[in-house]
Amino acid sequence: MxxxxxxxxxxxxxxxxxxxxxxxxxxxxxxxxxxxxxxxxxxxxxxxxxxxxxxxxxxxxxxxxxxxxxxxxESLEDAIASLNVHFGDEEQSLGLRKTEFDAEKLAKHISHLAIEIAQITEEKTLLLNDVEAQNESLNNYVQMVSHDLKSPIRNVSALLSWVLDTDKENLSQESIGNIELASKNLIKMDNLINGILTHATIGKNMESKSNVDVNALLRELESNISIPENVSLRYKRNFPTIYIEKNLLEKVFTYLIENAIAATEHRDRGLVQIDFLDNDAYYEFAIADNGIGIPEKHQSSIFEMFKKLDNDDNSAGVGLALAQKIVRLYEGEIAVESKEDKGTTFSFTLKK
Structure with a gap:
């Protein structure tokens, strides 16, 4: 109180x-x-x-x-504006940038776009399945045709060799030359079939990845590739060890090195040099030569199938196309820089 x-x-x-x-x-x-x-x-x-x-x-x-x-x-507004651009939506009068925001209209618009995306995704899946089925059929066809062609080619080649060995003394020089020319063309056709078959099946039956010492791989290639006495192959010993399918990496280096040797073998002192650059996300390699070079008009198509710049009987015109396909399997790129009679540099990257 x-x-x-x-x-x-x-x-x-x-x-x-x-x-x-x-x-x-x-x-x-x-x-x-x-x-x-x-x-x-x-x-x-x-x-x-x-x-x-x-x-x-x-x-x-x-x-x-x-x-x-x-x-x-605001993020939804930006996303819808972007989707409208890609889908060509006629509803450009939503007024998404106005001060008064219509949430209900926005929700309906998002639902409409989601339905369109679902439909497009379904169509894409159907197309991919169709393409996959067609590729499978094409690969089977290529393998069948390759097998059916290779047997008679080898039989004819063996027969020509037998004729030349047994009847050479009874043949004129012109006939002997024709038989040798036919044999060379059979070799060219066999190489072409092998190239087509390899291109069709690359990426389908890839071997298990392993750690590949690129220094050791280049030494192996140097001992296996035929290098003329007037051509030098040079490379440093700073190459990395890469986790990759060895046979595919070996193919890329083989195609590019043999291509460089063919371009320099006419030189008194041909030079093929291999370099390496380590980037954050990619391994980058370069194979340079001081050879005949590639005319500028041919550089844009050099990686297409059956494109070649000489009449080498052992060339099928698929080596660079194969190299490009392999590089792209590893999310890399392959490029060429060249000047006539100055030399050529092929560079390619492999994603780490």
Missing amino acids: HSLLQRQLRKKLPEHLAKDAQLQDFLAAVERSYENYDEKLSMIQRATTISSEELFEANRELTKEAARQQKIL
Whole structure:
């Protein structure tokens, strides 16, 4: 009870009432009610303070969430604008950049685009399955034709060799020359069939990957490839070890090195040089020569099947096309730089 109220009661109450037991109980009850009121008031004040703090914190979180939602909406706007460009959508009047944002219209538009994407994905899957089936049929056909052609070619080649060995003394020089020419053309045809078959099956039956020391691989190739005495093959010993199908990497180096040797063998001092550059995401190799070079008009088509710049009987015109296909299997690129009578550099990358 307030102290001023207590003094007033003591002053105004008659003496006989001030000592009355029932009145004292009544005043005590009033005193307790004041105590409960003060306590409840204090609790309300504390609760009000806590609620204010919580409301402030909640308001701050709501502000952050509103900013996050705004960023999401802006991202959706950008995504839909991009999709509209790709799909040629005629609904360009959505007003997505207006201050008043129509969430319902946006949701409907997203649903419409999602249906279009699903349809396109389904069509793409059907097309891919169809292409895969056609490739399988084509590969089977190539293998069958290759097998059917190789047998008679080898039989004819063996027969010509037998005729030349047994009747050479009875044949004129012209006949001997014709037989040798026919044998060379049979070799060329056999190489062509092998090249076509290899190109058709590369990537289908890939061997298991292994760690390949490129330094050791180049030493093996140097001992296996026929290199004329007037041609030098040079390379440093700084090549990496790559996790790759060894036979495919060997094919790429073989095609490019043999191509460089063929371009330099007419030189008094032919030079083939192999270099390496280590990039962040790719291994990069270069095979350079000081040979005859490639005319600019042919450089754009040099990687096409059956393209070749000479009449080498052992060349099928598929080596560079095979090298390109292998490099692309490893998400790399192959390129050529060349000047006539100055030399050529083939470079290729392999993704790490």
